[in-house]
Amino acid sequence: MxxxxxxxxxxxxxxxxxxxxxxxxxxxxxxxxxxxxxxxxxxxxxxxxxxxxxxxxxxxxxxxxxxxxxxxxxxxxxxxxxxxxxxxxxxxxxxxxxxxxxxxxxxxxxxxxxxxxxxxxxxxxxxxxxxxxxxxxxxxxxxRPDPLLDAVFTALEQAGFRLLQVECEATDGFALPFVQVFEFVPVSGPYHGRWRELELITQVDGDHLTLWFAIDRRQRGVSGMLARLLGGGELKRQLAIPLTIDPMDIGEQVLAYLAQVDDP
Missing domain, CATH: 2.60.40.640 (Immunoglobulin-like)
Structure with a gap:
């Protein structure tokens, strides 16, 4: 050739x-x-x-x-x-x-x-x-979300939350240089008119699924706040759930946790 x-x-x-x-x-x-x-x-x-x-x-x-x-x-x-x-x-x-x-x-x-x-x-x-x-x-x-995460999303939807935006944002303190942030807004249900936004980060670590939450009650927006708080190690609202849990039960745990932190 x-x-x-x-x-x-x-x-x-x-x-x-x-x-x-x-x-x-x-x-x-x-x-x-x-x-x-x-x-x-x-x-x-x-x-x-x-x-x-x-x-x-x-x-x-x-x-x-x-x-x-x-x-x-x-x-x-x-x-x-x-x-x-x-x-x-x-x-x-x-x-x-x-x-x-x-x-x-x-x-x-x-x-x-x-x-x-x-x-x-x-x-x-x-x-x-x-x-x-x-x-x-x-x-x-x-x-697509695995069965546990899908059950969390379903529970939030049933509580009146609508998924507004999903982004992968840079942050520190994790194995990856970013986290995926799910931003929800309450359009009905018990949090409608009381919360402006709910931001959620999920991470599988070992044998647990850990959920981090940031809640905006003051009508001024939390966009990007969750990732920044994580980077500074300041976020305290987190829930660790064993991966062995039945997907039918995880939604109840998440909603019970949100009801607990609803008291400012």
Whole structure:
């Protein structure tokens, strides 16, 4: 094959291609993700050192930005974070036009964000080819709440709360550089007209599901307050629930806890 085609392949033109096929695009945190990786050779033979997979998500951070003067302002930016990564350490030579297929299975982290609102989770697959642009594939995933978290959301909805916004916000003090914040507003029920907002963070830690709450009673907004309080270690309203609890019971515990902290 001509040097011209080899040069094009090194630039990603006419080179190997990769396509990851998901058996299911809807998953739960901690669930197994089965995938099939299809690799097809280009116009020239290429050495593949490895196949890498990255489970990625987005979160929002505030960074200082200079406007050309001495004053620095904080600006919100979207950051990408790799939740997990896996490799298939199988070096091989991919002949021109050759097709190969790999089947594998990976476990999602238990604190993979739920894909509601602006929260996005996707799987990237990269072929590691020396001296060439790595062929890539990107597949979005839909992550739904597990039975316990789903029961918490259902209990809040039955108590008159409506999910208004979901964001992954940067914070300190956690294994990840961010937390996922669920913002609820009471539209009916016992808290309507008394609370303005309820913010919730959930985190699986060992054998417990921990819930953190921030409540705005003063009609002035708590947006982002929960993440800031967590970063400063100042948030006291938290509830730890064993993962062995029946989903039928967790909603009652959450509502009983909210009734307890409702007394200012």
């Amino acid at each position: 001509s040097l011209f085609h080899k040069t094009l392949a090194s630039l990603g033109l006419g080179g190997a291609r990769v396509d990851t096929v998901l058996e299911t695009e809807v998953l739960l945190p901690g669930q197994s993700l089965p995938v099939r990786i299809d690799v097809k050779g280009g116009k020239v033979a290429q050495a593949v050192d490895n196949i890498h997979l990255y489970l990625c998500c987005r979160y929002e951070d505030e960074v200082p930005v200079s406007r050309g003067d001495s004053e620095h302002r904080m600006e919100k930016v979207q950051q990408t974070y790799t939740l997990a990564q896996w490799s298939l350490p199988e070096a091989f030579t991919l002949r021109a036009g050759e097709q190969r297929q790999f089947e594998c299975r990976f476990e999602l982290p238990v604190n993979t964000p739920i894909t509601i609102g602006d929260s996005g989770v996707w799987l990237e697959t990269h072929l590691e080819i020396p001296l060439a642009l790595d062929p890539k594939d990107k597949d979005p995933l839909t992550i």
